Amino acid sequence: MTLRIHNNDKVLRAPQAIIFDTDNTLYAYDRPHSQALAAAERKAAKLLGVAADEVSGAFARAREDVKRQLGKTASSHSRLLYFQRGIEILGRKTQLVITLDLEQTYWRTFLSHCELFPGVREFLQALRSSGIGTAIITDLTSQIQFRKIIYFGLDDCFDYVVTSEEAGADKPQEAPFRLAIDKLGIDPARIWMIGDHPVNDIAGARPFGISTLLRVDRNHEGRDAGCDVEFDDFTELHQFFFSGKVDGVSQFAGAHAR
Structure with missing residues (x-):
């Protein structure tokens, strides 16, 4: 598949921060x-x-x-x-x-046996170069999720990490999203959420007014996940984000980071 935009109004304006899920979003679990x-x-x-x-x-x-x-x-x-x-x-x-x-x-x-999906590191580095905030919301205990992020060499790519251990509840419950929003200190309407799960990530983020991007497996046959964007390739998402189509994002920053 290619990147599919379901809601232009939500994703053609630059976010101030992007929140990422970890498992099956940044790497295959x-x-x-x-x-x-x-x-x-x-x-x-x-x-x-x-x-x-x-x-x-x-x-x-x-x-x-x-x-x-x-x-x-x-x-x-x-x-x-x-x-x-x-x-x-x-x-x-x-x-x-x-x-x-x-x-x-x-x-x-x-x-x-873990490997990041192609393009993840480059996209995160480009976001950092552009001054866009980054965070993680991830289920499981903090120690192992911290170890994963460090193992991937991404510990300097995120401003904040929220685990369900810290929040006291797994996604899609409200607590992890509320805690991440509070840490970022940004209006949820200016935040994107990128995850792989239609319920835990997409449905969990939607009530806050967060724009939602669903990472799906390649050759995925589309389904009504209620997301604003579907994609299967971080490199393609990177290219879209810094293409000039997203208002307020510098094309130079994305090209410089690649």
């Missing part, structure tokens, strides 16, 4: 997750002396249990809690050393 979970399950099977399929089933059930108990909170995404509960489901009681080992194995493997 599924492959690193699959590799990391497989590595943790292999280690668990070896350390606990349990068949691989039993480990896999216990961890899947543990994830459901944790999410059901904690609801839409940062801790509901905790691999540490998934592994603790999974080991207990396997009848091994609480095994703190193994649980910590599995969590470290998961995230070490996860990060080693």
